[in-house]
Amino acid sequence: MSVQSSGPTFAELGVAVEITEALADVGITHTFAIQELTLPIALDGKDLIGQARTGMGKTLGFGVPLLDRVFDAADVAELDGTPRALVIVPTRELAVQVGEDLSIAAKQLAVRITTIYGGRPYEEQINALETGVDVVVGTPGRLIDLHQRGALQLDQVAVLVLDEADEMLDLGFLPDIEKLMKALTHKHQTMLFSATMPGPILTLARSFLDKPVHIRAEAVGSNQTHATTRQVVFQAHRMDKSAITARILQAAGRGKTIVFARTKRTAAEVADDLAARGFAVGAVHGDMGQPAREKSLHSFRSGLVDILVATDVAARGIDIDDVTHVINYQTPDEPMTYVHRIGRTGRAGHTGTAVTLVGYDELLKWQSINEELGLEQPNPPQWFSTSPELFDALAIPAGAGDTVGTPRKVAGKPLPGRRRTR
Known part of the structure; x- marks a missing residue:
């Protein structure tokens, strides 16, 4: 604020x-x-x-x-x-x-x-x-x-x-x-x-x-996405999305980042994967108890973690002005879901970057979003975690790899073997 x-x-x-x-x-x-x-x-x-x-x-x-x-x-x-x-x-x-x-x-x-x-x-x-x-x-x-x-x-x-x-x-x-x-x-x-x-x-x-x-607060017919948000869209193989995301999270100037997934299961898997790669990450999805969700959000707002993996149900509830990057790990089902997701960055006068990883089986979904919102990117390029174009587009250091440190615990997630209490 x-x-x-x-x-x-x-x-x-x-x-x-x-x-x-x-x-x-x-x-x-x-x-x-x-x-x-x-x-x-x-x-x-x-x-x-x-x-x-x-x-x-x-x-x-x-x-x-x-x-x-x-x-x-x-x-x-x-x-x-x-x-x-x-x-x-x-x-x-x-x-x-x-x-x-x-x-x-x-x-x-x-x-x-x-x-x-x-x-x-x-x-x-x-x-x-x-x-x-x-x-x-x-x-x-x-x-x-x-x-x-x-x-x-x-x-x-x-x-x-x-x-x-x-x-x-x-x-x-x-x-x-x-x-x-x-x-x-x-x-x-x-x-x-x-x-x-x-x-x-x-x-x-x-x-x-x-x-x-x-x-x-805007003219009739104006774009539904923020002009202050740079949108980077490319096709990514499902098995390569984890490695791609790890490299995007090493981009120059990256601050607080929200990674969006369509399903609770994918959100949990992505959060676990990023934590295992050494990133400071929290998660918010429907399989988490409310105390765990609040703890994770507090950690993100306060800066204890700088990455939050979320499902779409949390898209409207994350109201933080200094998010620099949004990553659509999975292409959303609807155009307005895309708008709400990437609206988490480029807020209140800030600039931001929204990256969408379009799976090969998600191309038709993306083309529907593209047509509805007039984004003029019906056939995004195919990039991999090793593609020079990926590194150039997002200012990723040449030496960025799959991990950044020792494995961590996902913020808000109960330790293995511990019973969650209300």
């Missing part, structure tokens, strides 16, 4: 000094496009639809006005320990990330924030709600469970946010979202943020938002 922009400052847009100072402490003073456009409307309490590509600053686009209004808006009731704001997100990882970002911005405010998601004991979340919470960030299923149990009160929510609405549609959460929105029968502000606006999301907006202002 320490990247600058050339837009107006948060202070110039009328944000409370307590918030602007907290953001300045972590190097954030100027707004990005989506923030500049949404803040004046959101601070005024109006409903809005915010549309921008992933990595363009949507979290602070809704988070700053949400905190400002909960803290000091005349039409929001005094804080009494029942939630005044609810942020609904599609994944556990994104819930954690949004909660952390809001906590940073609210450092100087007497506003209590909690995150609620599945995979954690009910008791600790119920205790937090009973102790008193002002802002709740959570995933749909657990939010509904706690509301139905009477632990989560929604009758005083003044600000509702739907973040990554299109992803919630893709994951089948739309019925849960509608249940939560129907529970808010009183007057409140609703902000819906999404990278794309498929028909069901627009229908949802028409049903539940009151004359929303639709804001796009």
Whole structure:
């Protein structure tokens, strides 16, 4: 959260000094496009639809006005320990990330924030709600469970946010979202943020938002991938992908890197392979328990490991600005999955590199993605781990080999023979 922009400052847009100072402490003073456009409307309490590509600053686009209004808006009731704001997100990882970002911005405010998601004991979340919470960030299923149990009160929510609405549609959460929105029968502000606006999301907006202002942070018809992301695509033999990946990870200037796989099994295998080659690596996939996933993500964010192997379910939840490289170890099934994957780099003013390894049996998938997104690379070249073109394209040192050191343990993975505890 320490990247600058050339837009107006948060202070110039009328944000409370307590918030602007907290953001300045972590190097954030100027707004990005989506923030500049949404803040004046959101601070005024109006409903809005915010549309921008992933990595363009949507979290602070809704988070700053949400905190400002909960803290000091005349039409929001005094804080009494029942939630005044609810942020609904599609994944556990994104819930954690949004909660952390809001906590940073609210450092100087007497506003209590909690995150609620599945995979954690009910008791600790119920205790937090009973102790008193002002802002709740959570995933749909657990939010509904706690509301139905009477632990989560929604009758005083003044600000509702739907973040990554299109992803919630893709994951089948739309019925849960509608249940939560129907529970808010009183007057409140609703902000819906999404990278794309498929028909069901627009229908949802028409049903539940009151004359929303639709804001796009880029021109209609603009490219769906970041101009700041360099895309390198080539065909790779399935048996050579591990060696290719090991060499890419030795490229000059490589920092934090996310390696994406389609399946949980492949993600686990790739993480194990890279760790055995001496790389500092963590993993996030569905076969890992929630504590292990959180430990792995924390290790990646803090720099204890600089490589994270992830499945697509985690693509929206990894919200880190300083990722330099993304590697598509397996070609994604859908064009928008490709967009979301490579959107993890080239974020918030940074430059990045996205490398896609197209297996010989994945060429038709790639050609569909290429045609849909207009990437003009229907027949990528065939490169191997020893190809000079690979080394030249990614600035890999001539001496880069299969390993970089002694074998390591994958971050967050239980040691062999140890029973995982909850």
